[in-house]
Amino acid sequence: MTISPQTLPLIKDLEKLENRLQEIPSEPGVYLMRDESDRIIYIGKSRKLRSRVRSYFRDSTNKTERINTMVKLVTDIEIIVTDTETEALALEANLIKQHLPYFNVLLKDDKKYPYLCITWSEDYPRIFITRKRQLGKEKDKFYGPYTDSGLLREILHLCKRIFPLRQRPQPLFKDRPCLNYDLGRCPGVCQKLVSPEEYRKIVQKVAMVFQGRTQELIDILTEQMQIAAESLNFETAARVRDQIAGLKSLTAQQKVSLPDDTISRDALALAKDDQHACIQLFQIRAGQLVGRLGFIANAQAEPGAILQRVLEEHYQTADAVEIPMEILVQHELSDGEILAEVLTQKKGRKVTILAPLRQNKAELIEMVEKNAQFELQRMQKLGATNLQATEDLATILDLPDLPHRIEGYDISHIQGSNAVASQVVFIDGLPAKQYYRHYKIKNPNVTIGHSDDFASLAEVIQRRFRKYIEEPQLSRVNNPDWPDLIMIDGGKGQLSSVVAILQEMNLLADLRVVSLAKKREEIFLPGESQPLETDAEQPGVQLLRRLRDEAHRFAVSFHRQQRSDKLKRSRLDEIPGLGHHRQKLLLAHFRSVDYIRQATPAQLAEVPGIGSRLAQDIHNYFHPS
Secondary structure (H helix, E strand, O other), X not given: OOOXXXXXXXXXXXXXXXXXXXXXXXXXXXXXXXXXXXXXXXXXXXXXXXXXXXXXXXXXXXXXXXXXXXXXXXXXXXXXXXXOHHHHHHHHHHHHHHHOOHHHOOEOOOOOOOEEEEOOOOOOOOXXXXXXXXXXXXXXXXXXXXXXXXXXXXXXXXXXXXXXXXXXXXXXXXXXXXXXXXXXXXXXXXXXXXXXXXXXXXXXXXXXXXXXXXXXXXXXXXXXXXXXXXXXXXXXXXXXXXXXXXXXXXXXXXOEEOOOOOOOEEEEEEEEOOOEEEEEEEEEEOOEEEEEEEEEEEOOOOHHHHHHHHHHHHHHOOOHHHOOOEEEEOOOOOOHHHHHHHHHHHHOXXXXXEOOOXXXXXXXXXXXXXXXXXXXXXXXXXXXXXXXXXXXXXXXXXXXXXXXXXXXXEEEEEOOEEEEEEEEEEEOOEEOHHHOEEEEOOOOOOEOOEOOHHHHHHXXXXXXXXXXXXXXXXXXXXXXXXXXXXXXXXXXXXXXXXXXXXXXXXXXXXXXXXXXXXXXXXXXXXXXXXXXXXXXXXXXXXXXXXXXXXXXXXXXXXXXXXXXXXXXXXXXXXXXXXXXXXXXXXXXHHOOHXXXXXXXXXXXXXOOOOOHHHHHHHHHHHOOO
């Protein structure tokens, strides 16, 4: 269904609004609110759809600013009826994950806290730490986010010492394992000296550590050790004994004893100011604290709604054994009964969600809240520093508002070879790496021995903003993709080239552009021959310097990568019939040109896409005799 851009919001067409509300049934289900462009801007659930949807259009005094803003944009409401409230909750979660509506985004993915990932989608699963939770493959599991990255790395390091695990992301040798195999620290994954089934059993033991089931794992290993000893298999018994000792030392370092019984429980609390909410989740198993997770959310929603969303997202991909019997929350949840029912069905045993008011459980929530408050204070302190820098920058440049989104651009090359550019983005003074972007310079005049930074910057800016010329209906007001300030690494010449292309695109009037020269940290404005009078150490200039240095780092790293890839392929380019795609297949299989040179024709022909004739040509190229 396509809605005309002239369609009025429902709040301004009361007759249409009332007719639509009358059509909504009083049954459980999901509602999707759309704007004038037919985009889904909010998805919600309710046990009684009509009363819930109607509540959005009543007196706005008791609603948050976020909800009031959303209601003003709604032009249509779509309804999906379900049989039960539980089905509505599951459907809502799936639809939010699929469409990512703007007003549903409570939790922030700011890469502040790391996750641990286990790639169960692979035959030999990898275990690594990441700050990007990408759910592209359903079988892959993410644990976290963890508030203490140093502690997480220490636990993973100890696990790799306790269990024989893959130690390197890439094989060190082509046809033999490395020293880790001889030391017993790796089972020879690179040469497939262990079967996928056996290796997955090892990784499952590591997963139990990050599921908070360390004591359960120790009990299993103790039983295995006793069986091995009774069978006179003392070597296996000794190896398992060492694993148990390592796990006990790990738990002794990482766990904090809490006065309670053996019930597993999670405790959740938050601390918030006008902008941010810091949420802490303590995982308690057998009366001991085994994990502490952290989340960042927008503070505009009610505390109960924030905690509800955290729990829904946290348990959405959790296994049944990871769900505790009891969940303690600081505030009553908006749909706590429905969530408890969903978790009960998933676990197969009753799960209780409650907000304790007295004795040990209330004291536990107070401890979690205190930790959340400390995290909020850290964020506020950092935010105050960044606020001072953005305020000073706004004063220096005479900006009407504080620059929320600042973009920095730089060029990197060696005498014109492998010329690339970088775009980095700071949001409220902090790097927002999810918006970083690389560019390969396509200008045919930029070649080896002939560089042109002015033309390269003009090309990058033209490519960055051309969608606003090709699609003039794109809004520049309240558009999160539209920058408040653009900073160019360079002097007057680089700035002039960018100004010229923006004038040509008729965008200069809507963009504020400056350049920062390296030599004296001088700020230049368009049309001004002299730099601004600033101190290189004042907060606003330091913010631009951090942005400039980050753009330079990002550009240089990409340039080095491109140069390295070109060096790898330079000799392969000379082989007739070996195109770019087949070069990638060869390098993925053999890892280096040296290994390709040492391979026999039969080994080369094993690579997909490399036939026997091409394999012989490759071998003849490296062995002309």
